Amino acid sequence: MRCGRVFLKQKAVFVTGARTPFAKSFGSLMTVDNVRLGTAAVGGLLRKSNLDPKEVNHVIWGNVVLQLDAHNCAREIVIELNLPKNITAHFTSMACATGLNAMAQAVMMIESGHADVVIAGGSDSMSNARLVAPATLSYGLARLTMGKKKGLAALPAFFKEAGYNPLSWLPRPLALEERSTGRTMGWHGDLIGELNNISRADQEALAIASHKNASEAVMKGYMEEEVVPVTVTRNGETVEFVKDEYIQSDIEKMKAKLPTLKPAFRRPNGTITPATSSGLTDGGSAMLLMSEEKAKQLGYPTDISVKSWHFSAIDPYPQLLLAPVLGWGPTLKRAGLTAEDIDLFEIHEAFAAQVLATIKCLQSPEFFERYTGSRDVVLREKFDFSKLNVNGGAMALGHPFAATGGRLVTSLANELRRSGKRHGLISICAAGGLGGIAILEHTPETN
Numbered sequence: 001m002r003c004g005r006v007f008l009k010q011k012a013v014f015v016t017g018a019r020t021p022f023a024k025s026f027g028s029l030m031t032v033d034n035v036r037l038g039t040a041a042v043g044g045l046l047r048k049s050n051l052d053p054k055e056v057n058h059v060i061w062g063n064v065v066l067q068l069d070a071h072n073c074a075r076e077i078v079i080e081l082n083l084p085k086n087i088t089a090h091f092t093s094m095a096c097a098t099g100l101n102a103m104a105q106a107v108m109m110i111e112s113g114h115a116d117v118v119i120a121g122g123s124d125s126m127s128n129a130r131l132v133a134p135a136t137l138s139y140g141l142a143r144l145t146m147g148k149k150k151g152l153a154a155l156p157a158f159f160k161e162a163g164y165n166p167l168s169w170l171p172r173p174l175a176l177e178e179r180s181t182g183r184t185m186g187w188h189g190d191l192i193g194e195l196n197n198i199s200r201a202d203q204e205a206l207a208i209a210s211h212k213n214a215s216e217a218v219m220k221g222y223m224e225e226e227v228v229p230v231t232v233t234r235n236g237e238t239v240e241f242v243k244d245e246y247i248q249s250d251i252e253k254m255k256a257k258l259p260t261l262k263p264a265f266r267r268p269n270g271t272i273t274p275a276t277s278s279g280l281t282d283g284g285s286a287m288l289l290m291s292e293e294k295a296k297q298l299g300y301p302t303d304i305s306v307k308s309w310h311f312s313a314i315d316p317y318p319q320l321l322l323a324p325v326l327g328w329g330p331t332l333k334r335a336g337l338t339a340e341d342i343d344l345f346e347i348h349e350a351f352a353a354q355v356l357a358t359i360k361c362l363q364s365p366e367f368f369e370r371y372t373g374s375r376d377v378v379l380r381e382k383f384d385f386s387k388l389n390v391n392g393g394a395m396a397l398g399h400p401f402a403a404t405g406g407r408l409v410t411s412l413a414n415e416l417r418r419s420g421k422r423h424g425l426i427s428i429c430a431a432g433g434l435g436g437i438a439i440l441e442h443t444p445e446t447n
Contacts, residue, residue, distance in 0.1 A: 009111050009112070009113075010110065010111060010113060010291045010292065010293060011111070011291065011292040011305060012106070012107040012110035012111050012289055012290070012291060012292070012305065012306060013289065013290055013291070013292050013295050013301075013302045013303075013304060013305050014103075014287060014288075014289055014304040014305070014306065014409065014413050014440065015049065015288040015289065015290055015295060015300045015301060015304075016045070016048060016049050016287075016288050016300075016301075016410070016413075017045065017121075017226060017285065017286060017287045017288065017406055017407075017409060017410025017413065017414075018041055018044040018045040018048050018226060018227075018228045018285070018286050018410070019041055019226055019227060019228070019283065019284065019285035019286070019403060019406060019407050019410065020037055020040050020041050020044075020123075020227070020228065020229075020230045020241075020283045020284045020285070020403075021227050021229075021230065021241055021242055021243050021244050021245070021283065022244045022245065022246065022281050022282070022283040022397050022398035022399075022400060022403075022407075023241065023244075023245045023281065023282045023283060023398070024245045024246060024279060024280070024281065024282075024398070025125075025126035025127045025279075025280040025281060025282055026126075026127050027127075027245050027282070028232060028234075028241045028245060029125065029127065029230060029232065029241065029282040029283070030127040030128075030282070031127075031232060031233065032125060032127075032128075032230060032232060032282065033067055033070075033125050033128045034063050034065070034067040034070060034073055034123045034124060034125050034128070034284075035067065035070050035073055035076045035077060035080060035123075036080075036230075037123035037124075037125060037230070037282065037283060037284035037400075037403075038061055038073055038074075038076075038077040038121070038122075038123040038284050038286075039077050039080050039081050040228065040229075040230040040231075040284060041121055041123060041228065041284035041285055041286040041403075041406075042059070042077050042081060042119055042121070042286045043081055043228075044228025044229070044286070045119065045228070045286040045287075045288055046081075047228070048228065049288055049300070051117075051288065051298075053081075053083045053084055053087075054084055055116075055117045055294075055298065056083065056084070056087050056117050056118075056119060057087065057088070057109075057115035057116055057117050057118060058087065058088050058089065058090075058106075058109060058114075058115045058117075058118045058119075059074045059075075059077060059078055059087060059088075059089040059090075059118070059119045059120075060074060060089070060090060060092055060102045060105050060106055060109075060118060060119070060120040060121075061073045061074035061077060061089065061090075061091060061092070061102065061120070061121055061122060061123070062091065062092040062093050062094070062098035062099060062101070062102050062121070062122035062402040063091070063093060063098070063122060063123060063124055063401075063402050064093060064095055064096070064098055064122075064124050064401035064402050065124045065125065065126060065128075065129045065401065066093075066130075067125075067128070067130070068130050071091070072089065072090065072091045073091055073123070074089035074090055074091050075089040075090075075091075077089070092105060092122075093402070094311075094430060094434065094436070095401065095430035095431035095432055095434060096348065096350065096399070096401050096404060096405075096428055096429065096430040096431060097311065097405060097428045097429075097430040097434055097435065097436035098122045098401065098402040098405060099120075099121060099122040099285060099287075099402055099403060099404055099405020099406040099407070099408075099409070100309070100405035100408070100409070100426065100428055100436040100438055101311070101405070101436060102120040102121055102122055102287075102405065102406070103120050103287055103289070103306065103309075103405060103406070103409055103438070104306075104309050104311075104436075104438070105120065106118035106119075106120040106287070106289045107289065107306050107309075110289060110290070110291050115291075116290060116291045116293075116294040117288075117289075117290050117291075117294060118288075118289050118290075119286055119287070119288055119289075120286070120287050120289060120406070121284065121285050121286035121287055121402075121403070121406040122284065122285065122401075122402025122403050122405065122406060123283065123284030123285075123400065123402055123403055124281075124282065124283070124284075124400040124401045124402045124403060125282045125400075126280045126281065126282060126400070127282050128282075131171035131172065132171055132172045133171045133172075134168065134170075134171075134172070136163055136168070137168075140159070140163075178316055178320065178431060178432070180316045180317070180432070181316055181317050181320070184265060185320070185321070185350065185431060186264055186265035186272060186277060186351065187265045187266055188316075188318075188320040188321060189265070189272055189277070189321060189350065189351035189353050189354050190263070190265050190266040190270040190271060190272045190351075190353065191266070191318055192318070192319055192320070192321055192322065192353055192354055192357045193271050193272065193351075193353030193354075193356075193357060194271070195318060195319070195357075196353075196356075196357040196360050196361065198271070198352075198353045198356045198357055198360070199271070200271040200273075200276075202352075202356055203271060203272065203276040203351075203352035203353050203356065204258045204273075204275065204276060204352070206276070206349075206352040206355060206356060206395075207258075207275050207276045207352050207395050207396075208251060208254060208255060208258075209385075209388075209389075210349060210352075210389060210392050210393045210394075210395040210396040211247060211248045211249075211251060211254060211392065211395070211396040212251050212392075213389060213390055213391055213392040213393075213396070214244075214247045214391060214392025214393075214396035214397055215247055215248070215249040215251070215392075215396075216391075217391035217392055218244075218247065218249075222391055222414065222415075222418075223244065223391075225414055226407070226410050226411065226414060227242065227243075227244070229241060229242045244397050244398065245398070246279055246281070246396060246397060246398045247392070247396050247397065248396070254275070257275070258273070258275055261273035261274060261275055264277060271353065272351055272352075272353055275395075276351060276352040276353065276395065277350075277351050277352075277395065278349055278350055278351070278393075278394035278395055278398060278399035279398055279399070280399075281398030281399050281400040282400055283398065283400035283403045283407075284400065284402075284403050284406075285403040285404075285405075285406030285407045285410065286406060287406050287409055287410060292305075301445065302445060303417065303442055303443055303444055303445050304413045304416065304417070304440055304441070304442055305440070305441050305443070306438060306439070306440060306441075307334075307335040307337075307423070307439040307440065307441040308331050308332075308334035308335040308438070308439050309331060309436070309437060309438040309439070310327045310330045310331040310334065310436075310437050310438075311327065311434065311435065311436050311437075312324065312326040312327030312330075312434070312435040312436075312437070313326075313432075313433055313434050313435070314326060314371065314433045314435070315433060316432060316433035319357075319361075320429075320431075320433050321350060321351070321354040321357075321358075321429040322354070322357060322358060322361055322367075322429070322435075323429060323430070323433050323434050323435030324347075324358055324427045324428065324429050324435030324436070324437055325358055325361045325362055325367065325371075325378075325435075326371060326372065326435065327427075327435045327436070327437040328362060328378045328425075328427065328437055329376075329378050330437075331425070331437040331438070331439055332378065332425075332439070335423075335439045335441075337423060337439065338380075339362070339378050339379050339380070339381075339425075340380070340381055341423055342387070342423050342424065342425045342439070343387065343416075343419075343421035343422055343423050343424060344387050344390060344412060344415055344416065344419075344421060344423075344424040344425070345387050345388045345389070345424070345425050345427070346389060346393075346408045346411065346412045346424065346425070346426045346427070347359075347388060347389065347393070347426075347427045348393065348394055348399075348404060348408065348426075348427065348428040348429060349389065349393035349394040349395045349396075349399075350394065350399065350429055351395075352395065354429055355388075355393075358427065358429070359379070359383050362377065362378045362379040362383075363377050363378075363379040363380075363383075364377065365377055390415060391411055391415060404428065405426075405428060405436070408426045408428065409426065409438070409440070412424040412426060412440055413440055413442075416440060416442035417442065420442075420444065421442060422441065422442055422443075423439060423440070423441055423442070424439070424440045424442075425437065425438070425439050425440075426438045426439075426440070
């Protein structure tokens with residue numbers, strides 16, 4: 001680990017990644033919290049890579065659904081895995097772009113010479129989201145347990161602070177609404193579909209493609225390259241959970257069911273349904289990044305590098321989920337590429353409507369004029385959907401918020417290696433009107 005010295009920029013490479021299976025919230029991983037999801041992903045990554053933990057300089061880990069007894073989840077993972085205690089670690093959070101942001105921070109640490117080996121990633125358990133008690137109840141309980149008066153004598157002070165109506169003591173569930181707009185992400189996704197004339201039929205076609213691609217990836221064994229098992233207890237029996245829970249393999253059955261589904265967010269005329277949304281999910285993903293020099297020294301591949309990345313923002317209303325559109329141009333320019341140079345695209349499937357609106361707005365002079373003052377578009381040719389999410393996306397696999405970035409990076413890197421293709425682009429929308437973009441470059445190694 002380097003401390004406060006200036007070094008020449010060194011190249012950062014992505015070595016490998018690992019993730020837990022993605023489970024439906026309150027499903028197979030219901031009893032596994034953020035830290036345990038993180039230890040499963042990081043522990044699996046270390047086993048998969050056969051890396052000596054003593055080589056790790058730093059861990060960067062993120063959550064979106066915070067775990068109150070683990071304020072720095074990254075450090076808790078280091079401790080629970082009994083890794084060397086001199087490994088530093090820090091927490092990060094950027095809504096659904098958390099995992100991608102963790103990767104970008106790892107690259108910056110390596111390029112600046114502050115680390116040679118960094119593990120980055122994120123985990124989220126919607127099943128273990130903490131309920132929020134009203135402040136009046138918390139204060140009342142504090143008076144009851146820590147005040148000068150104890151027992152029955154303390155009750156008057158408790159009721160004075162907490163109130164006399166027990167219904168007012170009920171905890172509030174995790175808020176899924178945007179603080180700035182008071183609307184859910186799904187509501188905004190539906191509005192974006194309407195504003196950009198995205199039909200329900202087109203959304204359903206994209207959802208079918210996502211499940212079809214994911215099912216085929218499972219059959220080809222591609223998921224086994226990235227998924228590591230999680231040990232869980234069911235009915236007193238210890239078992240290993242190894243498979244993603246959302247993937248629909250019976251595509252014909254799915255097609256038959258789609259027309260029967262009701263709008264999920266804007267009723268009665270909304271176009272987004274549960275099938276064209278990513279489901280609430282539990283899971284974790286981890287990435288191993290090194291300096292090129294260190295990777296060569298340890299005998300690891302150096303063929304995948306992070307060519308460029310960019311984080312963007314947009315006014316949350318009305319186009320909340322389209323901030324990535326504003327990030328593609330700067331990311332491509334920094335990499336010296338155009339959209340037509342990209343061989344594979346991984347666009348996060350929060351909703352089918354948001355994916356299709358992103359692609360449409362990348363070709364819209366009106367959109368760019370409104371938000372940038374220029375009518376220059378990013379996509380100058382018709383988008384090739386055969387390059388999109390070729391092994392499935394979040395509609396099929398699920399979306400544990402902080403883990404999605406790591407899944408996308410690992411999936412894209414693996415596919416670039418399998419296919420021998422050169423460039424892949426990742427695009428993630430995030431709450432608060434944020435977006436994250438990254439380009440990976442595959443340069444096959446020569447002996």
